[in-house]
Amino acid sequence: MLTDRQLLIFQVIVDDFIRSAQPVGSRSLSKKEEIQFSSATIRNEMADLEELGFLEKTHTSSGRIPSEKGYRFYVDHLLSPQKLDTKDVNSVRSIFTERIYELEKIVQRSAQILSELTNYTAIVLGPAVRENKLKKIQIVPLNDETAIAIIVTDTGHVENKMFHLPIGIDSSDIEKLVNILNERLTGVPLEELNGKIYKEVALVLRQHIRSYDSMFSSLVETLKIPTNEKLFFGGKTNMLSQPEFHDISKVKNLLTMIEHEEDMYDIIRKNPSGINVKIGKENGNSAMDDCSLITATYSIGTEQLGTIAILGPTRMEYSRVISLLKFFSNDLSVVLTKLYQSK
Amino acid sequence: MLTDRQLLIFQVIVDDFIRSAQPVGSRSLSKKEEIQFSSATIRNEMADLEELGFLEKTHTSSGRIPSEKGYRFYVDHLLSPQKLDTKDVNSVRSIFTERIYELEKIVQRSAQILSELTNYTAIVLGPAVRENKLKKIQIVPLNDETAIAIIVTDTGHVENKMFHLPIGIDSSDIEKLVNILNERLTGVPLEELNGKIYKEVALVLRQHIRSYDSMFSSLVETLKIPTNEKLFFGGKTNMLSQPEFHDISKVKNLLTMIEHEEDMYDIIRKNPSGINVKIGKENGNSAMDDCSLITATYSIGTEQLGTIAILGPTRMEYSRVISLLKFFSNDLSVVLTKLYQSK
DNA sequence: GTTAGCACTCCTTTATATCGAGTGCTAAAT
DNA sequence: ATTTAGCACTCGATATAAAGGAGTGCTAAC
Numbered sequence: 001m002l003t004d005r006q007l008l009i010f011q012v013i014v015d016d017f018i019r020s021a022q023p024v025g026s027r028s029l030s031k032k033e034e035i036q037f038s039s040a041t042i043r044n045e046m047a048d049l050e051e052l053g054f055l056e057k058t059h060t061s062s063g064r065i066p067s068e069k070g071y072r073f074y075v076d077h078l079l080s081p082q083k084l085d086t087k088d089v090n091s092v093r094s095i096f097t098e099r100i101y102e103l104e105k106i107v108q109r110s111a112q113i114l115s116e117l118t119n120y121t122a123i124v125l126g127p128a129v130r131e132n133k134l135k136k137i138q139i140v141p142l143n144d145e146t147a148i149a150i151i152v153t154d155t156g157h158v159e160n161k162m163f164h165l166p167i168g169i170d171s172s173d174i175e176k177l178v179n180i181l182n183e184r185l186t187g188v189p190l191e192e193l194n195g196k197i198y199k200e201v202a203l204v205l206r207q208h209i210r211s212y213d214s215m216f217s218s219l220v221e222t223l224k225i226p227t228n229e230k231l232f233f234g235g236k237t238n239m240l241s242q243p244e245f246h247d248i249s250k251v252k253n254l255l256t257m258i259e260h261e262e263d264m265y266d267i268i269r270k271n272p273s274g275i276n277v278k279i280g281k282e283n284g285n286s287a288m289d290d291c292s293l294i295t296a297t298y299s300i301g302t303e304q305l306g307t308i309a310i311l312g313p314t315r316m317e318y319s320r321v322i323s324l325l326k327f328f329s330n331d332l333s334v335v336l337t338k339l340y341q342s343k
Numbered sequence: 344m345l346t347d348r349q350l351l352i353f354q355v356i357v358d359d360f361i362r363s364a365q366p367v368g369s370r371s372l373s374k375k376e377e378i379q380f381s382s383a384t385i386r387n388e389m390a391d392l393e394e395l396g397f398l399e400k401t402h403t404s405s406g407r408i409p410s411e412k413g414y415r416f417y418v419d420h421l422l423s424p425q426k427l428d429t430k431d432v433n434s435v436r437s438i439f440t441e442r443i444y445e446l447e448k449i450v451q452r453s454a455q456i457l458s459e460l461t462n463y464t465a466i467v468l469g470p471a472v473r474e475n476k477l478k479k480i481q482i483v484p485l486n487d488e489t490a491i492a493i494i495v496t497d498t499g500h501v502e503n504k505m506f507h508l509p510i511g512i513d514s515s516d517i518e519k520l521v522n523i524l525n526e527r528l529t530g531v532p533l534e535e536l537n538g539k540i541y542k543e544v545a546l547v548l549r550q551h552i553r554s555y556d557s558m559f560s561s562l563v564e565t566l567k568i569p570t571n572e573k574l575f576f577g578g579k580t581n582m583l584s585q586p587e588f589h590d591i592s593k594v595k596n597l598l599t600m601i602e603h604e605e606d607m608y609d610i611i612r613k614n615p616s617g618i619n620v621k622i623g624k625e626n627g628n629s630a631m632d633d634c635s636l637i638t639a640t641y642s643i644g645t646e647q648l649g650t651i652a653i654l655g656p657t658r659m660e661y662s663r664v665i666s667l668l669k670f671f672s673n674d675l676s677v678v679l680t681k682l683y684q685s686k
Numbered sequence: 687g688t689t690a691g692c693a694c695t696c697c698t699t700t701a702t703a704t705c706g707a708g709t710g711c712t713a714a715a716t
Numbered sequence: 717a718t719t720t721a722g723c724a725c726t727c728g729a730t731a732t733a734a735a736g737g738a739g740t741g742c743t744a745a746c
Contacts, residue, residue, distance in 0.1 A: 025739050038689045043740065061695040061739050101489065101505035136483045140495045146444065148499050152483045156491050160501040162444040236602055240595040248591065252583040255598075259579055368708050381720050386709065404708050404726040 023063030068280045082319045108232045115235025120312035122234040130191040163222040257287040271295040296325040298332045366406030411623040425662045439678045451575045458578025463655035465577040473534035506565040600630040614638040639672040643679045
């Protein structure tokens with residue numbers, strides 16, 4: 001329904017505004033070499049595009065800026081898959097040649113690199129521990145009253161939690177308990193741990209362990225480890241350099257929201273797999289009204305594992321960021337699969 | 344060398360400026376009930392105080408604000424130990440009645456509470472793991488190539504690191520190794536672990552373990568766990584509400600510096616035990632020129648363990664924050680001692 | 687259908703005046 | 717010898733006006 005000329009003009013306006021952060025006027029447009037019509041023609045087209053809801057004015061006699069609907073259209077229909085800079089490719093590859101084995105460190109480093117590459121804020125939702133399979137449970141008594149339970153997963157993730165020992169429990173009891181748990185629970189995904197314990201292990205335990213009841217409740221409580229994925233951030237302060245955030249109160253709202261990990265977690269988590277773009281109010285959070293969030297998922301083998309996100313102003317370099325995220329999430333998946341899939 | 348009247352005037356000026364963030368003039372001072380002289384007299388005294396370096400003007404005809412030297416004098420000589428609000432006392436106590444056992448969580452929660460109570464940024468330097476004593480080492484093989492080493496300390500802190508297994512190593516070898524390590528190293532402070540391994544354990548290991556060399560290097564590398572204390576933050580964005588940080592570039596510098604954990608670590612770490620106040624340039628970091636940092640140390644039993652810090656503008660409520668930190672660090676020490684000293 | 691021309695809008699910048707809180711200094715009062 | 721009243725002066729903050737410029741919408745000519 002848009003003519004080719006309108007499409008061209010619209011695209012040039014968006015590209016120009018993304019670069020300059022300044023409203024784009026008809027005169028400056030007419031000077032671009034890809035545009036051959038007079039400023040008056042452009043003005044007419046711009047008026048139409050505004051009527052259609054793709055463009056806005058900041059005041060009656062200003063140039064045009066893209067509206068949210070405009071960005072949405074731009075992202076959905078006008079984005080040509082951009083070839084990545086070799087410089088970017090190298091930066092990304094560089095992480096994966098560093099010999100890091102811990103999943104968490106790889107992920108943290110990813111957030112850092114992505115923020116440096118984009119100058120936006122990078123948020124990486126860590127590996128979904130809940131889907132990891134139990135490799136080993138260990139219990140280390142610290143003194144007569146407390147012990148520490150350690151859970152190791154097949155991806156090398158370690159969770160630990162302190163708990164109270166019932167009075168008078170014996171170290172041989174603990175040993176027995178640990179053996180039984182490992183025997184019965186190895187290979188079980190963490191998210192099913194609780195259920196399995198009640199269904200399959202409780203009975204066996206009761207037969208073998210003295211002072212079973214008090215011990216059991218302590219332990220079960222402990223195994224309810226919050227298996228929420230962790231968030232990793234990079235470039236939290238990058239937003240401060242964006243001209244749209246010169247207003248201190250806007251910045252404060254945004255940064256406060258970023259610090260609030262639970263909210264952030266929900267916002268990142270609920271994105272489906274693949275690349276996803278949320279523009280301005282689509283984020284459903286007033287602090288993010290002037291922001292866009294681009295997410296990509298990564299995986300180990302066939303399991304969807306986590307999410308990478310870039311948070312920038314709505315006036316974001318969509319094309320570049322999307323290419324970067326596609327490339328990055330893919331490489332990350334490959335590397336992680338290689339590292340941990342080798343059963 | 345300062346007369347009583349100068350002292351009085353100076354104190355009132357500092358208190359007023361801390362409250363209002365506005366330069367204090369002679370007229371408004373003369374209206375305070377604790378001050379009985381005319382504005383002209385006050386002007387003379389203020390001129391003297393300025394000559395002595397305790398006060399400054401923001402421009403030729405402005406009121407006075409305290410200089411850094413002034414704040415220093417104020418902190419060193421004019422601070423009356425303020426009684427804490429019962430509201431504050433209760434807030435602090437509330438953390439310690441929550442049944443949290445993990446050291447890290449207590450510490451994280453502390454940072455949060457302190458930032459809420461002060462409206463400044465709270466930074467807590469976590470327990471000094473390096474002084475913790477080894478409770479147990481465990482090694483969990485994940486697959487043929489990698490294993491994960493887990494170190495538990497007497498305070499319940501858990502460190503873990505992945506490492507590569509030499510090809511062809513046997514699970515009985517690993518078991519032997521772990522047994523020897525635990526036998527010889529239990530009770531050794533983490534910071535001495537490396538030395539001990541070379542001096543006392545290497546020989547024994549060589550006798551018992553096949554494929555010793557490759558295993559050993561892998562493991563030793565692994566035990567060089569970065570035992571740097573972790574930093575915990577609360578209220579990172581609180582600075583944005585302070586009028587002195589209305590300037591975006593100042594904020595950006597400060598927040599970027601806060602994000603940069605290594606620098607922050609050094610700044611917090613090098614404070615001696617007890618309460619410490621660093622004002623403005625004393626911090627030795629240009630991003631903190633308009634900030635003051637108040638630190639207090641906490642401990643488990645007799646060991647100095649960590650540091651709590653409050654970062655605010657130089658125009659900070661020194662009296663209140665110092666009282667709060669004294670009280671808090673003391674309570675924290677008591678609680679931690681109770682929790683972990685019960686050998 | 688396109689474009690040149692023009693009046694109009696509104697932000698930005700610059701200049702100018704005014705106000706007021708504050709100072710330093712001098713001279714009178716205590 | 718202090719203290720204080722008085723006064724000229726400074727300078728930031730605020731308001732107002734004027735000029736400039738980038739941009740628009742509309743009309744009429746191409």
